[in-house]
Amino acid sequence: MPPSLKKEWISEQLCVPMARTCNLYCVYCQNPPAGDPVPREKVASGIRKKGVKAVSLEGGGEPTTNRDFFDWIRTLKAAGAENFMLSTNAVALSDPEFCRRVEKAVDYFTVNFPASDPETYRKATRSVKFAMALKGLENLKALGAERKIRLFHIIFRDNYRRLPLFADWVIKNFPGLAFVNFTFVRNAGRVRDSRDIVPRYGDAEPYLKLALAKLKLKGLKAVVQNMPLCRLRNFEGFSFEFQRWRRGDRILEAGIAKKAKNPACGRCSLAPACCGARADYLRIYGNRELKASNKKPESIGSEAF
Numbered sequence: 001m002p003p004s005l006k007k008e009w010i011s012e013q014l015c016v017p018m019a020r021t022c023n024l025y026c027v028y029c030q031n032p033p034a035g036d037p038v039p040r041e042k043v044a045s046g047i048r049k050k051g052v053k054a055v056s057l058e059g060g061g062e063p064t065t066n067r068d069f070f071d072w073i074r075t076l077k078a079a080g081a082e083n084f085m086l087s088t089n090a091v092a093l094s095d096p097e098f099c100r101r102v103e104k105a106v107d108y109f110t111v112n113f114p115a116s117d118p119e120t121y122r123k124a125t126r127s128v129k130f131a132m133a134l135k136g137l138e139n140l141k142a143l144g145a146e147r148k149i150r151l152f153h154i155i156f157r158d159n160y161r162r163l164p165l166f167a168d169w170v171i172k173n174f175p176g177l178a179f180v181n182f183t184f185v186r187n188a189g190r191v192r193d194s195r196d197i198v199p200r201y202g203d204a205e206p207y208l209k210l211a212l213a214k215l216k217l218k219g220l221k222a223v224v225q226n227m228p229l230c231r232l233r234n235f236e237g238f239s240f241e242f243q244r245w246r247r248g249d250r251i252l253e254a255g256i257a258k259k260a261k262n263p264a265c266g267r268c269s270l271a272p273a274c275c276g277a278r279a280d281y282l283r284i285y286g287n288r289e290l291k292a293s294n295k296k297p298e299s300i301g302s303e304a305f
Contacts, residue, residue: 013085014052015254016043017059018072023091024062024125026114028156028197030189033061040072044079051080058087058110064102065092073105083107087152091129093136103143110150110181111137115159116169123158137174146176156185157197160204163211171218179221179305181240182208186226187280188257198281201231201289209235221304228265229274230291236270237303245273246302264290273297 018040021033037060047055055076057063063086066072073084085108093099113133114124121130140149151174153159153166163182170180184204191197208224212235215222224232225240236242241251252258252275259265259276268274270293277290 013054013056013083014047014050014081015056015058016072016076018043018057018066018069019059019061019063021065022061022089023065024089024127024129026112026125026154026190028124028154028185028189028191030186030191031060032189037066040068040075044075047076047079047081053081054083054085055081056085056087056110057106062089062092064088064098070101070105085110087112088136089113089125090133090136090140093139094132096139099136099139100143103140103145103148106148108148108150108178109140109145110152112152112154113137114154114156115162116166117162120159120162124154124156141174141176146174147178149174149177151177151180153180153182154185155182155199155204155208157195157199160199160207163204163207164214167211167214171214171220175218175220177220179223180215181223181225182211182227183225184227186278187284193280193284195284198284200285201227201277201281205231212238216303223303223305226275226278228277228290229270230264230268230293231289236295236300239273239275240305241275242273242297242300243302243305245297251275262287262290264292267292269294270297273300 018037019033020035020037063069084106086106087110089112093102115121118130122128151170185198187193187198212222222238223240223243224238229236229239229242232239245251257278260279260282264287265271265276
């Protein structure tokens with residue numbers, strides 16, 4: 001593995017849980033707000049001690065609802081942080097002046113955007129703020145920051161059939177963004193074992209593959225997270241975890257629950273490069289959808305990411 005691949009943003013960022021609350025109430029939220037972010041000075045001390053250069057502002061809610069948002073950035077910069085990624089739902093970015101200030105301070109945006117239509121957005125977020133979130137994205141685009149956007153799209157029961165339409169919407173409205181990150185919903189936080197929120201892998205699979213194909217044909221980058229490789233047959237190269245394995249990284253990011261043990265995964269040659277199925281998924285659907293493969297991960301071509 002070339003040394004240059006060892007120092008990428010994906011491996012080196014420090015996640016900073018600076019949010020206190022949230023301006024949405026997403027049905028699939030796996031880490032609902034607790035109202036008590038880590039003290040700012042404690043985070044700054046850790047950055048100084050470890051020599052961290054890149055941080056991700058996220059966790060336990062919506063960072064832009066924190067009234068001390070810019071104070072956090074100033075403190076972390078003073079501690080040595082140089083690059084900032086913001087995980088946001090873009091609602092607060094609908095304010096043009098606030099968006100302008102944030103865009104100047106942040107290098108990269110991960111925008112949680114669960115739908116391209118107001119009704120599905122309402123089902124996902126239990127809010128009527130679709131227009132505000134969309135305006136936030138449009139404001140970033142108007143500021144020339146479209147290339148700094150990673151669109152984070154949670155796959156859940158009410159939107160999986162619309163994945164191809166979401167891909168069409170992205171192609172039409174935000175063709176210059178960095179990439180689209182499809183993430184299969186995790187059965188954690190507010191989900192509480194609900195089949196009304198978590199679809200089956202097999203049900204979502206054909207719609208997801210069509211969406212990926214549409215994006216690829218138009219030259220847009222995309223990845224899939226939290227989806228076993230056996231459910232991505234012929235599309236394995238889009239797997240986020242496979243991409244991490246290929247670059248010599250840990251398969252699962254810090255804080256992500258380990259994959260569950262099951263017979264199919266134990267016999268699968270793709271296991272070293274696969275996220276597997278989580279215990280929380282198997283708890284509600286079992287492991288019948290998992291199929292052991294004889295394919296070697298080294299034989300899989302990586303998609304652009």
